[in-house]
Amino acid sequence: MSDPNLQKTPLNAVHRELGGKMVDFGGWDMPVLYPAGTIKEHIRTRTSSGLFDVSHMGEIHVDGKDAIPFVNHLTTNNVEKLVDGQAHYSALTYVNGTVVDDLLVYRFGPERLLLVVNAATQDKDWEWIRSHSDGFDVDLRHASTEYCQIAIQGPSALGILQGLTDTPLDEIKYYHFSNGTVDGVASIISRTGYTGEDGFEVYADASEAVRLWNKMLDAGNYGSEDGILPCGLAARNTLRLEAAMSLYGHEISEDITPLEANLGWICKLTTDFIGRDALAEQKRAGLTRKLVGFEMTDRGIARDGFDIYIDDRKSGFVTSGSPAPFLKKNIGLAFVPAEFANIGQEIKIDVRGKMLAAEIVPTPFYKRAK
């Protein structure tokens, strides 16, 4: 039985019917894997398609005359560069430059933006955003419960989804979106994702979640040899790690700035946002630590939080470590002193008392063929 204190997405009963193994994920009752298992789910997403319930993500509407200047004041990327129908990856930062949360900013119009934030942090984000709105002509609405969000990812995703919509999907560029219908249901169809594959994230009214999910499974030939597979949080994590995408609380957090996490490309220091001065100063002074990718050279798996040693000195820590099911290697991301953040640098990782060797390698670990 599920814990009544946990929050549930509109697809909760569907996950249980599919045999999903449910876990408490930041206060949400979510499937960590389905009977196929994480490895199959992961590989199927790379070779065919995977379906992910990401309805737990938070949606915050920002409407009004000052929508763009307001979000520009709060986030590191430059919202003025967005055009209607475009989205970008960004971060909410504190005055000291560390990260409140990472997010997507969607522009529907000059006075209409949608922020999509992480599930576990959405209440904190909402408070942060709301408390900084004085003096801005904006109307804010925390609308998470109104939406479902379903991600269909992988090389077959476009073909499957195209069978359910009249919107010409190949005309939607990466990090762009379109208002359309999926199986007759009004949807935001966004060419975004968190897997390193081509694919879409579909936002619709929460009441339509079960119908959309089942339609996508059917259209993707769920149950057939190479058909679509529903994927749990464990596959979502290993997919994003192979693609070296950041996870809040790991690569970025209240103790880590985006610059340290290789996210300088979302920090537009020419705009005036909360945390800009601290980031500009960090950039000027030079980073003392950097996020790097590593591959285990000894047998063994590094896990989140394990200590890194270089020249017998404790020199950093693993932010995310895991087997990489598609690459069939044991990989991870870690912070090391900037002077050692070089491809080919050997490091040691304390794996439950054993010092195992690893090597710094280029990221992303996995890049799909275009």
Place this chain on the structure above:
Amino acid sequence: MSNIPDNLKYSKDHEWLNVEGDTATLGITDYAQEALGDVVYVELPNEGENFNAHDAFGSVESVKAVSEIFTPVAGEVIETNEDLNDTPEVVNDDPYGDGWMVKIKMDNSGEADALLSAEEYAEFLESEEE
């Protein structure tokens, strides 16, 4: 329902033992492999190592998690299943057969008698589920 062969002994840490004379072959149960998910790595001891009862002698890792493996009996490791280095997934596919992990020469073969029977292990699993 998980598979629990009648002819084996079981521990509350979800290991199974097949006792033949003073030698015990040891692995993890069907329930344990199911709970772990896809096994990607098995760390085993060296032959000749000695362990006390309830010592951790190795670990088994899935994509998501690490679990230590404990020996419910004291003794010396006389053989390890080196095939698991290359094919750890056998632990999922055949936990009571090709997925065996170590053979232990027991210091006191009577120690195995105190372990759970198949029936008792099934009851234990049921009580865990509640």
